[in-house]
Amino acid sequence: MALELNDALDSLQLSGIRRITAKAKQTPGCVLLTLGEPDGNTADEVKREVGVSLEANDTHYPPNNGKEGLRNTLSAHMARRGLSYSADEVIVTCGATEALFVALTCVMNPGDEVIVPTPAFGLYESIVTLNRGVFVALDTSKTEFQIDDEALRSVASPRTKAIVITSPNNPTGCAYDEESLAAVARFACEHDVFVICDDVYASLVYDDFPYRGFACRYPDLRDRVIVCDSFSKPYAMTGWRLGWVAADASIAAQMAKIHQYMVSSVPSFVQRAAERALEQDVAPARGVYRERRDYVLRRLDAMGLPCVHPAGAFYAFPSIERFGMPSEEFCLRLIDEEGVALVPGSCFSAEGFVRLSYCCSMESIEAGLDRLERFVLGLEGAQG
Numbered sequence: 001m002a003l004e005l006n007d008a009l010d011s012l013q014l015s016g017i018r019r020i021t022a023k024a025k026q027t028p029g030c031v032l033l034t035l036g037e038p039d040g041n042t043a044d045e046v047k048r049e050v051g052v053s054l055e056a057n058d059t060h061y062p063p064n065n066g067k068e069g070l071r072n073t074l075s076a077h078m079a080r081r082g083l084s085y086s087a088d089e090v091i092v093t094c095g096a097t098e099a100l101f102v103a104l105t106c107v108m109n110p111g112d113e114v115i116v117p118t119p120a121f122g123l124y125e126s127i128v129t130l131n132r133g134v135f136v137a138l139d140t141s142k143t144e145f146q147i148d149d150e151a152l153r154s155v156a157s158p159r160t161k162a163i164v165i166t167s168p169n170n171p172t173g174c175a176y177d178e179e180s181l182a183a184v185a186r187f188a189c190e191h192d193v194f195v196i197c198d199d200v201y202a203s204l205v206y207d208d209f210p211y212r213g214f215a216c217r218y219p220d221l222r223d224r225v226i227v228c229d230s231f232s233k234p235y236a237m238t239g240w241r242l243g244w245v246a247a248d249a250s251i252a253a254q255m256a257k258i259h260q261y262m263v264s265s266v267p268s269f270v271q272r273a274a275e276r277a278l279e280q281d282v283a284p285a286r287g288v289y290r291e292r293r294d295y296v297l298r299r300l301d302a303m304g305l306p307c308v309h310p311a312g313a314f315y316a317f318p319s320i321e322r323f324g325m326p327s328e329e330f331c332l333r334l335i336d337e338e339g340v341a342l343v344p345g346s347c348f349s350a351e352g353f354v355r356l357s358y359c360c361s362m363e364s365i366e367a368g369l370d371r372l373e374r375f376v377l378g379l380e381g382a383q384g
């Protein structure tokens with residue numbers, strides 16, 4: 001008889017995005033518009049720095065929270081975005097994935113509820129479940145993916161412990177406006193909850209850059225705010241597994257314990273390179289993504305697929321509601337019938353939508369949209 005494992009794992013599934021991508025990869029000639037990974041490579045000067053560090057035998061245990069040089073550089077980097085965190089309030093993590101684990105684990109007790117505006121990146125629910133908490137979805141699909149004051153209050157309970165906000169968002173690409181952020185701020189004060197800001201796309205806002213996110217607008221709430229960020233998306237460094245988490249010293253000291261017992265530290269010889277990365281100008285990448293976004297929106301509009309204007313990240317999240325088909329079925333048929341892969345909205349706790357990633361070549365985007373258009377025309381024909 002198999003021994004019993006952690007039963008929190010029973011309800012956890014591997015990422016739906018990877019599942020659909022695996023199917024697409026088995027389909028010859030399929031165009032993949034599924035992954036949230038920049039198509040460019042890490043800058044040469046960043047890569048070279050790893051060689052320099054290895055040559056200098058930077059191969060020993062580094063300080064748990066990250067080297068002072070990198071933490072100072074991160075503190076300055078955040079200051080340029082209007083965030084005030086000293087180097088001692090920053091922990092270098094294995095991507096935003098670890099940062100989010102550390103942040104949520106730090107604030108949660110079993111049974112605590114965590115509000116997540118949906119559609120949302122699936123990781124949050126998994127972390128909440130592993131911490132024996134309750135994931136509470138706040139549906140934003142009827143409010144153009146913005147947070148409505150009333151709706152937020154309606155999901156509150158005495159067990160509400162935190163809210164996770166992702167702006168710009170994966171999968172919608174939408175950035176929270178002033179009213180949404182104000183609603184979260186009021187809520188955080190009235191209900192005494194933590195606000196976990198997933199800022200991994202904050203450098204990738206195409207309209208009105210720099211974007212003023214929650215932590216920047218509400219410095220007075222720093223006793224309940226935790227900022228998670230990453231090198232992955234703006235610097236094309238997904239494979240480096242580097243990110244950071246920042247919070248008031250009282251919270252950072254507790255998070256440091258989790259980080260220390262979970263991973264000890266990130267590798268030593270990538271930390272100088274990470275400093276180089278923060279010197280990179282993200283503006284050219286923003287320009288490229290912006291052009292692609294505008295092209296994608298024009299094409300979706302021409303197909304009659306309504307899409308809330310994404311302010312950043314590299315995703316569009318059009319509605320497929322009018323076809324009256326589950327998003328998973330839509331995506332599986334799209335792969336089989338036309339050879340293009342999108343991610344079902346159901347992977348983000350949102351039915352009636354599909355996610356299209358435009359962080360791939362223009363050639364793939366054009367081919368993928370041509371195929372999507374044929375598929376949509378076919379469905380319309382079948383509907384009469």
Ligand SMILES: Cc1ncc(COP(=O)(O)O)c(C=O)c1O
Pocket residue numbers: 036094095096097098121166169170198200229230231232238241242243
């Ligand atoms: C919203 C969001 N948060 C966090 C992550 C994880 O990023 P990292 O590669 O830094 O672990 C991702 C990755 O896709 C993401 O989309």
